Amino acid sequence: MNTLKIIPMSEKDFAPFGDLIDFDRAYDYQINKGNCDRYNALATPEAIGTDARSVISLMRARPYTLPLTLTVMERHPYGSQAFIPLSKDPFLVVVAEDKDGAPANPKAFMTEPGQGVNYHRNTWHSMLTPIDTETDFLIVDRKGVEANVVEVSLDQPVVIG
Amino acid sequence: MNTLKIIPMSEKDFAPFGDLIDFDRAYDYQINKGNCDRYNALATPEAIGTDARSVISLMRARPYTLPLTLTVMERHPYGSQAFIPLSKDPFLVVVAEDKDGAPANPKAFMTEPGQGVNYHRNTWHSMLTPIDTETDFLIVDRKGVEANVVEVSLDQPVVIG
Numbered sequence: 001m002n003t004l005k006i007i008p009m010s011e012k013d014f015a016p017f018g019d020l021i022d023f024d025r026a027y028d029y030q031i032n033k034g035n036c037d038r039y040n041a042l043a044t045p046e047a048i049g050t051d052a053r054s055v056i057s058l059m060r061a062r063p064y065t066l067p068l069t070l071t072v073m074e075r076h077p078y079g080s081q082a083f084i085p086l087s088k089d090p091f092l093v094v095v096a097e098d099k100d101g102a103p104a105n106p107k108a109f110m111t112e113p114g115q116g117v118n119y120h121r122n123t124w125h126s127m128l129t130p131i132d133t134e135t136d137f138l139i140v141d142r143k144g145v146e147a148n149v150v151e152v153s154l155d156q157p158v159v160i161g
Numbered sequence: 162m163n164t165l166k167i168i169p170m171s172e173k174d175f176a177p178f179g180d181l182i183d184f185d186r187a188y189d190y191q192i193n194k195g196n197c198d199r200y201n202a203l204a205t206p207e208a209i210g211t212d213a214r215s216v217i218s219l220m221r222a223r224p225y226t227l228p229l230t231l232t233v234m235e236r237h238p239y240g241s242q243a244f245i246p247l248s249k250d251p252f253l254v255v256v257a258e259d260k261d262g263a264p265a266n267p268k269a270f271m272t273e274p275g276q277g278v279n280y281h282r283n284t285w286h287s288m289l290t291p292i293d294t295e296t297d298f299l300i301v302d303r304k305g306v307e308a309n310v311v312e313v314s315l316d317q318p319v320v321i322g
Contacts, residue, residue: 021217021219021299022219023219023221023297027221031220031288031289032222032288032289033288035222035223035225035288035289036220036221036222036223036288036289037220037221037222038218038219038220038300039218039219039220039221040216040218041216041217041218041304042216042217042218042219043216043217044214044215044216044217044304045214045215045216045217045301053205053206054205054206054215054301055201055202055203055204055205055206056182056202056203056204056205056206056243056245056279056301057199057200057201057202057203058182058183058184058199058200058203059192059197059198059199059200060184060188060197060198060200061193061196061197061198062196062197064196082217084217084245084247084299085247086245086246086247086275087248114247114297116299118217127192127193127194127196127197128192128193128196128197136184136275138182138245138277138299139199140206140215140217140301143202143205
């Protein structure tokens with residue numbers, strides 16, 4: 001079985017897969033007479049297809065424990081998908097490149113407390129994996145007519161952590 | 162000077178002004194083999210106008226103290242605006258009806274811990290007002306060509322709380 005080491009989340013390493021949503025940068029501008037710093041447009045949701053629009057949802061996700069065996073990955077051909085934790089609990093983010101319509105070269109990132117992610121449209125990723133702690137998330141993804149989940153079983157399960 | 166009493170947030174009372182984003186309902190469906198409850202499409206961001214799209218931003222907002230004197234309100238003719246706190250701190254939500262292009266009959270709601278709101282397009286509201294505690298928020302609103310803020314001074318300042 002393949003094993004995959006967890007690496008710290010970084011904007012640069014994650015960039016091919018999506019956007020990192022966090023406060024680790026200078027704010028863009030202030031509003032409300034200087035009482036509020038705005039970090040603007042950290043991610044732009046994408047929603048394509050028939051009657052497609054972005055929607056805001058919540059998720060309550062049960063935790064996983066490490067080491068974790070990954071057997072499937074999924075992607076969404078019609079839209080991006082953002083996950084922002086509503087607490088400071090880090091969570092595991094597993095993504096992969098695409099090779100001939102299947103996930104290849106997976107990477108496992110552990111977020112810093114408070115970081116969220118926006119997976120780009122059609123990016124391979126794992127299920128939502130908080131570690132050890134049930135975690136609530138805000139989601140921004142897509143509603144539309146076409147079915148929007150492609151799930152594949154991995155040729156070789158991957159053990160993470 | 163007018164005074165305005167703060168009332169508890171409720172989905173029904175807030176409905177004319179926007180969507181309430183919280184876990185206080187049955188989940189819609191489960192994903193990830195039952196490991197995650199999804200509360201689906203609690204709000205649908207609206208973004209209209211030239212090159213308009215929804216964007217995800219962060220805000221770090223300094224706190225206000227009560228009683229608070231409100232002298233201006235604002236609205237966004239080209240898009241909705243969602244504010245979801247990234248902590249359990251309640252915040253003050255002041256909204257108003259429209260009467261001949263000006264805010265009328267304001268209402269002041271205090272959220273329950275963890276609740277977020279999505280102001281409908283063109284709904285009068287106040288600046289972002291966490292109370293006593295600096296609070297981080299996730300924002301989903303609109304980027305586009307047209308200027309998107311209309312701010313008006315109130316004929317009579319309103320004292321809240």
